[in-house]
Amino acid sequence: MLPFTQEQFLAVFVSYNRAIWPVQFGMYQLGGLAVALLFWKPKGADRMIAGILAAMWLWTGIAYHALFFSAINKAAYLFAALFVIQGGYLIYAGVYRGRIQFGVRSGSASWVGIALIAYAAIVYPIISIARGHPYPAMPVFGVTPCPVTIFTFGLLLLAAPPLSRWLLVIPFVWSLIGGSAAILLNVPQDWLLLASGFIAVPLIVFGNRRAA
Template sequence: MNLPFGVEQFFAVFTAYNRAIWPFQIVAYALGAFAVGAILSGRSPARERIVFTVLSLLWAWNGVAYQLLFFSPLNPVARVFAGLFVAQAALFAVYAVIAPPELRFELRAGWQPIAGLALILYSALVYEILGIAAGHGLMNGPLFGVAPCPSTIFTIGLLLLLGGRSVVPLSVIPVIWALIGTGAALMLQVREDFGLAMAGLILIISLTSDWLRRPQS
């Protein structure tokens, strides 16, 4: 499959986008820190609502501001991507209002929380370091919270901290984007996005292992 644009055009969009939305990048980091802090504190009775609200805002922003307004002129398929992101934002918004009672963001026993925290750290710090090392420059490439791939990695990291059967509906679109983003990353050689493939795989393994552990009726 050939992309309708090249590497230089792809990063030129990010350069224009990052300049246009400044300083929302800082707001995105603040929102992400607020969500993670609500989980790590373990004291907020509203932590699920907080986290789902933050995720809804980030996915809506990525769908409308990046995919629809900036990326779709370069790639018309981005209108479909925008629809996926807005749909996921709406789902998170619904969960923020009427979250199933069994859902809890917490540092429970098992490997999933460790993997989740590692992915959160990757999306917020390691991802940007790899981008700078690749020569993209801090403001010329995808950034945490305002670009689809690091935002999806962050989301998957949070989903790994979430327990309950209702995690599955929240995971469908992130896994779909992990597949789409990984394919584009391979063609464009955006190495920091290779972590998206690992995040998607870890989430699938987590969901599968949780399903296998449940009593089968």
């Protein structure tokens, strides 16, 4: 049993989206840049992609979870901490250490990664609108946890193995938390979130083993 109703849940998105505009537009631009950098590989492209992912996790943890979602669910402070940790680790592993190399490659992992990226940025909002929850009463790409997690799995599937398993822990945990809540709240665009962890993590771990 959740400590809030669907109406309260959607009301948080309304107030949040109105308060942070036009950050949503900027995050879409950053997401587009991350995708472009997968194909156009200037010097430092991998660090920039990791930095974009980190910015999404840090923003979502602090702005969404800690400042807005906590109004209806005190567990949001724990969620905020997890998102900040994930953002910090992306900065450490991907930006500072340069240990994540992104790129489109052959194989099922890349195709699944591209599909998840497209779903998070394009299909996700279309489903929300079709279900009668247009902006601002909807989770928006880049600034809310479920699209950020799906987008992250998509990009990590496009990372060259071996990839640190620590990068997968918090996204997988959130896929369970956010995905199960989505079912209880009847948010169908988040149903894929629940499956995304079970799809992405085995593919990445299998890729790591093949690269070992």
